[in-house]
Amino acid sequence: EGEDKWAFKRSYSYSERSPAKGQSKVSEDARAVAAAELSGSGGGAASSRQLLAAAEEFSIAKEHKQALSLAEATRSRIDREQLDRKIDNLTAQAFDDRALWLIGSSNEALNRLTVAVDVYGQLKEKLLDRTEKQRAAMSWARASFQLGEGLYNAMRFGDAVQVFELITESTEKETIGDKLYEEVELYTAMAYQQLGMMSEAKQIAQRVRRNTASKQRKAEAQFVFDVFNASDEGFRNEELHKVWEENFELPKDSLGGQVRVGTGALANLSDRDREWRTWTTKYWEERMKSPLYYLFLTLWVTWPFAIPVISIMKKM
Incomplete structure (x- = not known):
């Protein structure tokens, strides 16, 4: 019984402790474990404890693909070690829970x-x-x-x-x-x-x-x-209307006029908000006939931006 021995020789031993909180770099030991396990050379030699500690280091360093692969390998190694009676059930359960957390967080970070x-x-x-x-x-x-x-x-x-x-x-x-x-x-x-x-x-x-x-x-x-x-009801949101009036000039005497965006306002906007305002300008030029209709239609077609608009207003 005891931990599996390495199938390759190193001049150092891998620490089995979890990485220190705040650590952002992956140690050479952890990279050696990953290289051996994931490349196929010496794979299967590291213990579940070693794989788990390495996976946690990669996760803290935001190298999520490596962390995910090592966490999945950890679960497989836990099963094998239980069959070989190298770890008890309580330890296996604790390791498996930690590996599952890593699998969940890594997939979330990778947008899976x-x-x-x-x-x-x-x-x-x-x-x-x-x-x-x-x-x-x-x-x-x-x-x-x-x-x-x-x-x-x-x-x-x-x-x-x-x-x-x-x-x-x-x-x-x-x-x-x-x-x-x-x-x-x-x-x-x-x-x-x-x-x-x-x-x-x-x-x-x-x-x-x-x-x-x-x-x-x-x-x-x-x-x-x-x-x-x-x-x-023809009801308008006064807070949004205030933002609108401060940054747009609606046509007053001609249906063929253009909506102009204040350059000072654009300079302080994020790329996303600048895109939105540019888009609304072009939309007016191509489609709109009524300033009031334009205001309401903009609300309906830009729903993904509806919630952030209050925050935008507060920052301007």
């Missing part, structure tokens, strides 16, 4: 969100420690929200709603935090609106506005609710 959600879901179900279980639930909800947001931006609104509803139905607000839970609710409302479910969309926006303790999310919920009502 479906896999990350599945792995975090496994952790959420299997972990017994209350703190770790809550951490797994938070990670699952966060990755699920990113997945739903991606589906929403791809205009797959039905699929996005299913993901958002699964989050709110499977977790408590106290477990994943007010901020994430309320962001999920607002995106659910916007997806409902895109599916023509206006009554449900308005109810959610009103609920978030009424219950949130955050001034920012209250403003975001109010903004969303105002847009829902814009086409029916």
